[in-house]
Amino acid sequence: MGGEVWDVVVVGAGPAGAAAAIAARRAGAERVLLLDRYDFPRDKACGDGIAAHALDVLAELGVTGAVDGYAPLPALRLVGPGGGTVARALPRPAYTVPRRVFDARLVRAAVEAGAELRRHTVRRVEVGAGRVVLDGELAARAVVGADGAGSVLRRTLGHQVNPDRHLALAIRGYAPTPPDRPGLAAPPAPPVPPDPPEQLIVTSAARWPAYAWVFPIGDGRANVGYGEVLRGEPLTRAHLLDRMAALLPGVDPGTVTDLRAHHLPLSTHRPAPGRGRVLLAGDALSLINPFTGEGIFYALRSGALAGTAAAGAPADAARRYAAMLRARLGTHLRHSSAAAWLARRRWVVDAAVGAAGRDERVYRTVVELGLGDGRLDARTLAAIAAGVPGLRRATSPGSTPS
Known part of the structure; x- marks a missing residue:
């Protein structure tokens, strides 16, 4: 089965898929096929926010011009549940680029990098010893599932959609x-x-x-x-x-x-990143920041890692990809999950907004955690705790630690 044989097939041509296709080509895959059920340009429901961290990944992939013609947004205003507000300059400007434009630019970059784009809806996946066959007609040495929250490839690996609260x-x-x-x-x-x-x-x-x-x-x-x-x-x-x-x-x-x-x-309930020759990236891997809902940076980063792993050693792709994800995003994902758990309490968010208003370093930590791959630190936790009713005395100068 499978008349055509490709080095890497990427299912889904959003940011994760386009990044995977580009990375696979850069890693040496000669035949890369990028599939999507829609023609481009096409709309995609999203906040359209492009953080500087996403542009960093694109720069690593050699992609330029993704936000050309759109004005930078140098500041963020955050209103807490209790009405408190912090407004500060972002560490680096963000952009708002409609996905109809942004995704089409990335797909064009993937095609220019040597990937072939084809409109195709994947309905059936068969995983064999030496290849993966899609719909009985397309065979690949490795497949990257970047096909969104309702991923067919995710279901193939036996993973259900995220449950409530995730x-x-x-x-x-x-x-x-x-x-x-x-x-x-x-x-x-x-x-x-x-x-x-x-x-x-x-x-x-x-x-x-x-x-x-x-x-x-x-x-x-x-x-x-x-x-x-x-x-x-x-x-x-x-x-x-x-x-x-x-x-x-x-x-x-x-x-x-x-x-x-x-x-x-949300990334608080992620499946295994892959098995054998099948990998998951972006929304298909539940890579949505639970603190902010941001997903484009995660999509680009995971897609690039998946494409590299798929091209480098198809038979061992999942193991290599999991190791790469842990090294690049593992600590951050643990910290963002902890932040999301803390943020379930409204008063913690209000305290964080207050702390960010008082201390620019706390603000930057919160922004990096929500828009990129930042981490919590002791200074930020202490500043937030100082604004929580009942903890102010324990964290005030001169207080005696218990």
Whole structure:
């Protein structure tokens, strides 16, 4: 079975898949096939935020121009569940690039790197001793499953979708950039100049963990949305829109277009990264930051590692890939899971917002943890603890450790 034989087949041409295809070619794979069920450009429900860490991975892959034509966003404003606010410059600017544009640019880079792009929906996977056969017609020495939250390759390996509390649901749309800073109407905020543009995240006391966002694109529009962690009850479109409107009073619901909902499989419940010749990357591996919902950096990083492992030693790809993931992201993923566990308590988030407002180093640690591959540190934990009711005395100067 399998008339065509490829060195590496990548299923899914989003950021994880495109990165895997490019990395496989750079690692020496001669025949790389990139499959997707859609033609590009195509829309993808997402917050569209591109952090500097994602651009670092693309630079390593030799990809340039992914955010060309889009204005940098140098600052982030974060509103805690209790209403406290911190607004500071990001360590490095972020961008908002619609996935219709961003993903198409990455696919073009993969094709320019020598991968072949083909529209194809994978429905059947057969894993043999020396190859993997897709739909009885495409054979590969190794396969990278970068086919999203509903991954066919993930099911082939026997892994179910993430359970509740490890899965979020979000809705995204596009709206005219709000003239003021939505979500800050009560209590009144002091006048703030409109520049520089900033990303806005408004966390919600109700339905926590949950937040809404406004990410300006730079063309008069902003990506706006709302998401929350699933807890065993179905969430309707009306509920998601109601919560978005409540948290973003500066956004007129009547002006929001292109609304699409999507699931976010959080990294707190990851399957094994692969078995034998089959690897998982990006959303298929539940690589969504549980602290922020960011996934593009994880997708690019894991895709690049998967493509390298698949090309280098197909028969041993899963073992090599797992080791590479542990070395590159293992400590960070443990720290982000710990942060997500702590953040289940609203008062911890409020304390973190306060600490970030008082100390720029704490702010930078929180940003790195949520947008890249940062880690918690003792200074940050102590600063947060100092803002938690009941712990202030224990962490105040002159207090006696127990």
